[in-house]
Structures are given as C-alpha cells and as structure tokens.
Amino acid sequence: xxxKPRVAVFDFSDCEGCELEIADLEEELLDLIEIVDIVxxxxxxxxxxxxxxxxIVEGSIMRPMDERRLRSIRSKAKILVALxxxxxxxxxxxxxxxxxxxxxxxxxxxxxxxxxxxxxxVFKTKALxxxxxxxxxxxxxxxxxxxxxxxxxxxxxEKKPEIPTYPVCVECKKNENICQFELGTFCLGPLTRAGxxxxxxxxxxxxxxxxxxxxxxxxxxxxxxxERYKLSYEDIRRRCTMYxxxxxxxxxxx
Amino acid sequence: MKQxxxxxxxxxxxxxxxxxxxxxxYDVVGVKAKGKHYIYDTLSDADELRLDHDVTILPPxxxxxxxxxxxxxxxxxxxxxxxxTMDAQPRIIIGMHPYDIIALQQSDAVYLDxxxxxxxxxxRDSTLIIGADIQAVxxxxxxxxxxxxxxxxxxxxxxxxxxxxxxxxxGSDKGKKLLEKxxxxxxxxxADIKKIKQAxxxxxxxxxxxxxxDKKDWPSFLIANYNHALWEEHADVCMECSSCTMVCPTCFxxxxxxxxxxxxKNGERIRTWDGCMLRGFTKVGSGEVFREEVKERYRHxxxxxxxxxxxxxxxxxxxxxxxxxIACLPDIADPCNLINEVAHFGxxxxxxxxxxxxxxxxxxxxxxxxxxxxxVKRVDKLNDLDTLFELEMDDKKPLxxxxxxxxEVSLFGIGEAPFGISSPPTEEPVFEIMVRRIGNxxxxxxxxxPGDKVGIRGPLGNGFDVKSLEGKNIIFTSGGTxxxxxxxxxxxxxxxxxxxxxxxxxILYGAKRPKEIVFMNDVEQWKKAExxxxxxxxxxxxxxxCWGGCVGLVTTLFPKIRMDKYDSKNTIAVVIGPPxxxxxxxxxxxxxxxxxxxxxVSLERRMKCGxxxxxxxxxxxxxxxxxxxxxxxxxxxxxxxxxE
Numbered sequence: 001x002x003x004k005p006r007v008a009v010f011d012f013s014d015c016e017g018c019e020l021e022i023a024d025l026e027e028e029l030l031d032l033i034e035i036v037d038i039v040x041x042x043x044x045x046x047x048x049x050x051x052x053x054x055x056i057v058e059g060s061i062m063r064p065m066d067e068r069r070l071r072s073i074r075s076k077a078k079i080l081v082a083l084x085x086x087x088x089x090x091x092x093x094x095x096x097x098x099x100x101x102x103x104x105x106x107x108x109x110x111x112x113x114x115x116x117x118x119x120x121x122v123f124k125t126k127a128l129x130x131x132x133x134x135x136x137x138x139x140x141x142x143x144x145x146x147x148x149x150x151x152x153x154x155x156x157x158e159k160k161p162e163i164p165t166y167p168v169c170v171e172c173k174k175n176e177n178i179c180q181f182e183l184g185t186f187c188l189g190p191l192t193r194a195g196x197x198x199x200x201x202x203x204x205x206x207x208x209x210x211x212x213x214x215x216x217x218x219x220x221x222x223x224x225x226x227e228r229y230k231l232s233y234e235d236i237r238r239r240c241t242m243y244x245x246x247x248x249x250x251x252x253x254x
Numbered sequence: 255m256k257q258x259x260x261x262x263x264x265x266x267x268x269x270x271x272x273x274x275x276x277x278x279x280y281d282v283v284g285v286k287a288k289g290k291h292y293i294y295d296t297l298s299d300a301d302e303l304r305l306d307h308d309v310t311i312l313p314p315x316x317x318x319x320x321x322x323x324x325x326x327x328x329x330x331x332x333x334x335x336x337x338x339t340m341d342a343q344p345r346i347i348i349g350m351h352p353y354d355i356i357a358l359q360q361s362d363a364v365y366l367d368x369x370x371x372x373x374x375x376x377x378r379d380s381t382l383i384i385g386a387d388i389q390a391v392x393x394x395x396x397x398x399x400x401x402x403x404x405x406x407x408x409x410x411x412x413x414x415x416x417x418x419x420x421x422x423x424x425g426s427d428k429g430k431k432l433l434e435k436x437x438x439x440x441x442x443x444x445a446d447i448k449k450i451k452q453a454x455x456x457x458x459x460x461x462x463x464x465x466x467x468d469k470k471d472w473p474s475f476l477i478a479n480y481n482h483a484l485w486e487e488h489a490d491v492c493m494e495c496s497s498c499t500m501v502c503p504t505c506f507x508x509x510x511x512x513x514x515x516x517x518x519k520n521g522e523r524i525r526t527w528d529g530c531m532l533r534g535f536t537k538v539g540s541g542e543v544f545r546e547e548v549k550e551r552y553r554h555x556x557x558x559x560x561x562x563x564x565x566x567x568x569x570x571x572x573x574x575x576x577x578x579x580i581a582c583l584p585d586i587a588d589p590c591n592l593i594n595e596v597a598h599f600g601x602x603x604x605x606x607x608x609x610x611x612x613x614x615x616x617x618x619x620x621x622x623x624x625x626x627x628x629x630v631k632r633v634d635k636l637n638d639l640d641t642l643f644e645l646e647m648d649d650k651k652p653l654x655x656x657x658x659x660x661x662e663v664s665l666f667g668i669g670e671a672p673f674g675i676s677s678p679p680t681e682e683p684v685f686e687i688m689v690r691r692i693g694n695x696x697x698x699x700x701x702x703x704p705g706d707k708v709g710i711r712g713p714l715g716n717g718f719d720v721k722s723l724e725g726k727n728i729i730f731t732s733g734g735t736x737x738x739x740x741x742x743x744x745x746x747x748x749x750x751x752x753x754x755x756x757x758x759x760x761i762l763y764g765a766k767r768p769k770e771i772v773f774m775n776d777v778e779q780w781k782k783a784e785x786x787x788x789x790x791x792x793x794x795x796x797x798x799x800c801w802g803g804c805v806g807l808v809t810t811l812f813p814k815i816r817m818d819k820y821d822s823k824n825t826i827a828v829v830i831g832p833p834x835x836x837x838x839x840x841x842x843x844x845x846x847x848x849x850x851x852x853x854x855v856s857l858e859r860r861m862k863c864g865x866x867x868x869x870x871x872x873x874x875x876x877x878x879x880x881x882x883x884x885x886x887x888x889x890x891x892x893x894x895x896x897x898e
Contacts, residue, residue, distance in 0.1 A: 025516075028516050031515070031516040031517035032516055034517050034518070035516070035517065035518050149516050150513065152516070153513075153514040153515075153516060153518060153667075156518060157514065157518075157667055157668065157698075158697075158698070159668050159694040159697070159698060160693075160694055162511060162694075165532075165533070165534050166495075166496065166529075166532045166533075166534065167493070167494070167495045169493070169495035169496070169497045169500075170495065170496055170497075170500060170527075170529065170532070173312070173496075173497050173500035173501055173581065174321040174322075174500060174526075174527060175321075176288075176293050176311045176312045176316075177311075178288065178289050178290075178291055178311070179581065179583075181583055189495075190493040190495045190583060191493075215493070215494065220490050220491050221490070221491040221492060221493050221583075221584055222493075224491040224584045225493070225583040225584050228583070228584065228585065229583075
C-alpha cells in the first residue's frame with residue numbers, strides 16, 4: 001500500500017476557529033487519520049514533526065517573523081493549503097489595514113513600550129499568497145467541514161478539488177430562502193463564492209463575503225440593485241470591509 | 255374527455271388531508287407559509303396547508319429533480335462496484351397551481367423521452383398530484399396571458415374553491431382511488447360545475463402582468479430579435495447569479511459530481527441543479543468557455559425557453575409563474591417584461607433556423623446513468639500528454655459504435671468525461687480511446703494500467719454516416735486531438751475490406767508541436783497506402799525538436815492536395831479540430847469548390863449527460879451529444895453559436 005501523506009497543521013494570526021472545525025470532525029477524525037498521517041497539529045496534539053508533505057496553514061501574516069516561519073513551512077511542504085479566510089485572503093485581519101501599523105499599535109497598547117520587541121513588529125496584514133505560493137484554498141470564516149473533507153479526499157486521490165466558482169445565491173435559492181434584499185438588508189451573496197451552503201442567509205443573516213468576492217462590488221449591476229432596494233453605497237462598503245478590505249475581487253479559480 | 259367531478263366540504267377536505275397524513279403511506283406535501291411567502295413542504299397537520307397561496311418560492315420540481323440527488327453509490331475498495339440509488343418515497347403533493355402542473359408535463363417530455371431518466375421516472379411514478387385552481391394571483395405572474403392559468407389534465411385530482419366547498423376534478427384512476435379510500439365526497443351538481451368556471455374566470459382580471467406577444471409567436475419573435483440591443487443592455491446589469499434558473503419550474507439542467515467519504519472507502523455520485531447563467535456552465539476540459547459573454551448566456555436562457563425547446567418539443571418552456579421576476583435582483587429576468595420591451599419589432603418566419611430535425615439512432619437506452627464495467631487491456635503512451643487505451647467491455651459484448659460517436663468514461667471518486675472513440679467499428683468487445691492529460695478525469699485515467707477497471711456509458715451521439723461516403727473522394731482535415739475520432743473513420747475507410755468502396759483519399763493533419771502528433775504509426779501506414787495522400791504539419795517547432803516535415807497551420811497543406819484527382823462535387827470533406835480551426839479550413843474547402851452539403855464536421859462541447867438532458871452542450875437549439883457531435887456543415891452553418 002502507498003504511504004499515507006504526512007499532514008501538518010499550522011496557524012498564524014487567527015482565532016483558530018477553522019482548526020477547531022477540523023477538530024470538530026470528532027469520530028470522523030478516525031477516518032481522517034486512516035488516509036493521512038497527522039504529524040503536527042498544535043491545537044489537538046502534543047507531537048510535532050518537521051517532515052510533512054501537506055501543510056495546512058491557518059491565519060494571516062502580520063510580522064517579519066511570521067514571514068520567515070511561513071517560508072520555512074513552504075520549503076518543507078510539497079503542497080500548501082490555506083485554511084480559512086485569514087489565510088486565503090487576509091480576512092478580518094485586514095480591517096486594520098485601513099490604518100498604519102503604528103496607529104493600530106497605539107490604539108491597542110497605548111503608551112506601553114513595545115519598540116524593539118519582535119512580537120510587536122507588525123506590518124500591514126497579508127494573506128499567505130502574498131508571501132509564498134499557495135496550492136489550494138479552503139475558503140470561509142470558518143471553513144465548511146464538508147469542503148475540508150472534499151479537499152482532503154481530493155488530495156488523497158491526487159485530483160484537483162472542485163471549489164465553486166459561482167455565487168452564494170445558487171445555494172441560497174436551492175435552500176428556498178427568502179432573499180435578504182427583500183428583507184431590507186444588503187447581502188453579499190450575489191458577489192461571493194459559494195461552497196458554504198448559504199449557511200448565513202439560511203439562518204436569516206446576510207452574507208458577509210467570507211469566502212471572497214468573485215465579482216467586483218463597483219459595477220453597474222450592484223448600483224442598479226442598490227437603487228432598487230433603496231440601499232446606500234455605504235452599506236456595501238461597510239460590508240466589504242469585514243472580510244474583503246483592500247480586495248476588489250479574487251480570481252474565481254483560486 | 256369528460257372528467258368526473260365531486261364536491262367535498264372544506265371540513266371534510268381537512269379530514270381527508272389529515273387521514274392521508276395519519277396513514278403514513280405517503281409523504282404528504284402541501285403549500286405552507288414561510289414569512290410572507292410560500293413553500294412546498296411536508297405537512298404534519300392539514301391546518302398548515304395554504305390553498306390561498308399566490309406562488310411558492312421554489313417550484314415543485316424539487317420533488318422530481320431534487321436540488322441534490324444521489325444517483326449512485328460506489329465502492330473505492332473494489333475494482334468496480336456501483337449501485338444505482340432507487341428510493342421511491344410515495345408522495346402526494348397538494349396545492350400545485352395549473353402553471354406548475356404544465357411545467358411538470360414539460361419536464362416529463364424532457365426526462366421521459368426515449369432515453370428515460372430512471373430517477374425522474376421513479377419519483378414521478380410514485381407521486382400523486384392534487385392540483386389547486388389559483389385563488390390568489392402573484393404580483394409577477396402572467397399565467398393568464400400564457401394560457402397556463404387553467405389546466406385540463408396532468409393531475410390526479412384538482413381542487414377548486416367554489417365558496418363553501420371544493421370541487422374535486424378526478425384526473426386519474428389513482429386519484430379516484432385515493433379519494434374513495436380517504437375522503438367523503440358527493441357528486442357535483444351542474445351548478446357546482448358551473449361555479450368552477452366562474453371561480454377560474456374571476457381570477458383572470460387579477461393579472462397585472464400580460465405578455466403582449468402570443469406564446470405561439472415567441473419562437474419567430476425571438477429569432478427576429480437575436481441581435482437586439484436589449485440583450486447586452488440587460489446583461490450589463492446582470493449579477494450572473496443564476497437565481498432565475500434556480501427558481502424556474504422549466505429550468506431542469508443539472509451538473510454531476512462525485513464525492514468520497516473521508517475514509518476513502520465509499521463514494522456517491524450526486525447531481526445538482528446547474529444554471530446556464532453561470533460562466534462555468536459551458537466550460538470544457540481544455541478550459542474553453544462557449545458562452546463567455548454575459549449577453550450570450552442571458553440570451554440563451556430566453557432562447558431555450560422561447561425557441562429551442564418549442565422547436566424540439568412543441569411547447570414554450572415558460573409558464574408565466576413570475577418566480578424569476580421575483581428572484582432577480584436587478585429585475586431583468588422576467589420574460590414578460592423582456593418580450594414586452596422588444597415587442598415592437600417584426601417577426602421572422604424561419605423559426606427553426608437554430609434547430610435541426612434529425613432521425614437519430616439512440617445509442618444508450620434502458621439505464622442511462624449507471625456506467626458498465628470495462629477493463630483496460632492495453633496502454634500506449636503516445637507522448638508526454640497523450641495515452642491510448644484499449645478497453646474491453648466486461649460483458650464481452652461489442653460496443654457497437656459508429657465512427658464519430660463517443661463514450662462517457664467514469665472513474666469513481668473523480669468523475670466522468672466524454673471521449674471520442676478512436677478505433678473503427680468491430681465485432682470484438684474492445685475499442686480504443688485516446689486520453690490527453692488536461693483535467694481531473696484525464697489525469698487520473700492516464701495513470702491507469704492494464705487490468706484496471708473503468709466505467710463506460712455509450713456509445714453516445716450521432717456518428718458518421720459511412721455509407722454516404724461510398725463512391726466519393728474524401729478529404730480528411732484534422733487538428734490537434736480532432737485526430738482522435740477522425741482515426742476511427744479513416745481506419746474504417748482505408749481498411750482493405752472497405753477501401754474499394756471509396757475513391758481518392760487525402761488526409762491533412764496539423765498538430766501544435768511535433769511531440770503532440772498522435773497516432774504516428776497510423777500516419778506512417780496511411781502515407782504508404784495506395785491512393786491515399788497524407789500530409790502532416792506542425793504549428794511550431796523548436797530547433798531542439800526532431801522534425802523534418804512542414805511547419806505551419808493545417809490550412810497551409812491545402813495547396814498540396816492534388817486537385818486534378820478531385821471532382822469537387824463528388825468530394826466529401828471531413829473536418830475535426832479545435833474551435834478556432836473550422837472557419838479557416840472551411841474557407842479553404844469553399845475555395846476548392848466543395849459545396850457546403852459535402853462538408854462534415856464534428857464539434858466539441860461540454861457533453862456531460864450524453865443523453866440530451868443536462869443542457870450543457872447546447873449549440874443554440876441543438877444538443878451536441880444528441881444531434882452531434884457529427885454534423886453536416888450546411889445544417890448548422892446558420893447557428894451563431896456553432897463556429898463564432
């Protein structure tokens with residue numbers, strides 16, 4: 001039998017929620033370790049190895065020391081998978097890119113002396129792909145467990161994972177939801193990559209775009225829709241800031 | 255046909271529904287409220303049922319073609335083990351409006367044609383329809399002007415609210431028996447029956463939306479407006495979200511994908527709704543997208559409803575329910591508005607321009623979705639990218655294909671993809687396919703070894719009519735992997751057993767680079783054969799590559815044809831290659847004086863189901879997987895989507 005691929009899970013700046021989604025596979029974790037050897041996964045195990053084929057990396061890159069560590073991971077892994085919005089596109093961590101790193105540090109730590117401390121040496125937030133090449137993305141905040149399983153089984157089968165290139169509306173309509181626009185809220189569903197099973201609108205909350213925009217927000221069609229539903233441009237700007245700050249559109253093939 | 259009509263008091267009707275629910279034989283589905291809207295859902299009590307609904311968010315198609323449907327289960331541990339999923343939950347759907355009943359009859363026409371869809375049929379057969387005449391008209395519905403607001407058949411029972419009671423029109427034996435078993439009814443009096451018409455008529459004036467072009471004129475009307483500026487104007491504000499197709503009762507295109515359990519032991523093949531408004535809808539393995547512009551996709555949706563399906567099946571595939579108008583955020587999806595907006599334009603007579611009527615031999619009948627098992631017998635690596643496989647059907651029956659036909663090859667867990675058959679017809683159970691490594695299926699397939707199992711559906715599609723080539727000169731022109739299906743035909747024609755039936759033969763073959771030339775052995779044989787001229791060229795060639803032949807596009811080979819041998823009227827040209835090639839090659843053939851009806855082409859599109867259901871391979875009104883992939887050029891030259 002072929003040797004099982006060795007998998008390591010790492011994290012940078014994030015809430016570890018996507019790793020928790022993996023841990024939440026519960027008894028299915030037994031299936032997971034049937035097909036891969038997990039050699040490092042700080043959130044769930046003590047053991048660690050620096051020999052791995054696949055690195056699954058959560059979180060955004062904030063500091064020079066993060067960059068160094070990520071490059072080192074990349075050099076050891078044959079395949080690098082970005083896990084969750086912080087890793088795939090910077091996500092929530094990019095909200096702070098509206099300000100200069102010094103301003104942010106001051107807002108959080110006040111006058112505390114953090115100068116010269118490497119831990120506080122921050123630059124503007126980066127997604128993984130802004131530092132190293134990323135092979136596959138598992139989108140979302142948090143990720144969808146089924147999509148995680150799909151990506152893992154695809155890698156085990158040596159096939160390219162099939163990630164939707166169409167918007168959330170497709171899944172939302174299949175779930176027979178009442179449209180968020182009709183309920184008076186601005187929803188990023190029409191602009192956002194599907195694959196989440198439209199979980200937010202299905203639970204009566206508008207889409208926040210955590211899987212990345214696949215269409216620009218500054219288009220005639222969005223303008224038309226905003227006018228029709230009497231929503232202001234400010235609504236869309238605010239909503240895009242949450243996960244998609246500084247990011248107009250991502251390639252659908254990512 | 256005179257239908258029996260009964261009456262039932264409203265109280266007794268509720269008891270009838272409750273006894274159906276309590277009996278637990280059926281999943282009793284009815285219309286329920288959801289916020290200010292309505293949905294079809296399983297009823298737990300008759301009180302939940304709302305027969306005063308205007309329209310539901312989704313049509314009842316979800317019960318016949320579910321959003322996500324398991325087609326089959328397979329095992330990855332065994333060489334080849336697949337089981338079709340058949341679980342027919344007996345179901346009763348209460349409250350279907352006439353337009354939804356008509357939409358269901360339309361999906362019957364598509365899914366229950368000569369190549370019956372097993373899953374659809376199973377669900378359809380186990381479902382009873384209790385329709386309901388419309389009591390509230392949706393703001394966006396234009397059913398009255400589509401004449402879909404009233405229905406005479408297509409239901410098992412039909413309810414009409416006539417004041418203090420319902421009339422129940424019996425539409426089938428099943429309906430009659432259901433009523434006898436579970437309900438207290440009386441014979442309807444002449445006065446009751448009169449009230450049915452009154453109830454229906456009283457609704458007609460409530461339609462705010464009226465389409466100005468009669469539906470029988472839609473096919474010609476659309477053809478006349480194929481290049482109307484409005485397509486682009488609306489496409490500019492289209493969100494490309496395909497909400498319009500998702501909520502449409504007559505949009506029944508689907509996609510298929512394999513998923514594998516985390517332990518990699520088992521998997522399932524799932525089909526799910528797909529939408530022609532999505533860019534990926536027409537995308538083939540090589541990455542080509544055949545309706546790249548939003549305008550083209552937007553227009554396609556209307557043409558499919560108003561021209562293509564009417565030409566094929568005889569009905570306009572819009573029932574005026576208005577759901578797309580409600581769902582579309584920029585409000586550009588509503589056919590009523592669109593048609594009315596263009597309405598001042600003239601009509602054109604030739605409504606069948608984008609469609610070809612064709613007597614076809616249907617390849618695969620019976621179970622159409624589950625592949626049969628085949629074994630890899632021989633593997634020839636042709637070059638870095640291409641591998642030739644000889645496959646043997648495990649049932650030891652010959653595939654029975656004609657040159658030009660294709661098969662769908664399944665690798666469980668990876669998926670399914672179409673492949674042209676590259677070997678000539680034979681009595682043996684073996685055939686050959688060539689695999690170029692470009693996508694998931696082709697990459698995995700390329701790694702297969704003798705003894706490995708694959709799944710086969712087919713032969714599918716319309717192949718070459720070899721008889722029609724007899725007594726003719728033939729010029730074969732192929733580019734790239736176009737040589738794959740071409741080889742099947744060439745080897746049939748040059749086979750000494752058949753060679754006498756054909757006159758002069760010229761084979762022109764262009765590949766991108768020397769290393770991408772496939773079937774070099776065959777080429778050498780053809781070059782040696784008597785009365786066969788075979789010329790090969792490559793687009794590009796580096797100094798490092800060993801190539802002594804021509805460099806240039808395949809069209810540069812045309813001057814080499816020894817024209818003195820050819821009587822152009824008695825010459826057939828067969829052309830297969832990448833989309834970009836056709837225009838130029840056909841121009842060369844025209845210059846040679848070869849008439850359009852003597853040119854045969856084979857086109858590539860996304861042939862997913864192979865049986866004219868899933869909708870992906872449409873070129874205007876035709877299905878590449880059914881009418882094609884082999885076409886006479888003169889039949890499809892008018893199709894704007896064929897050679898753009």
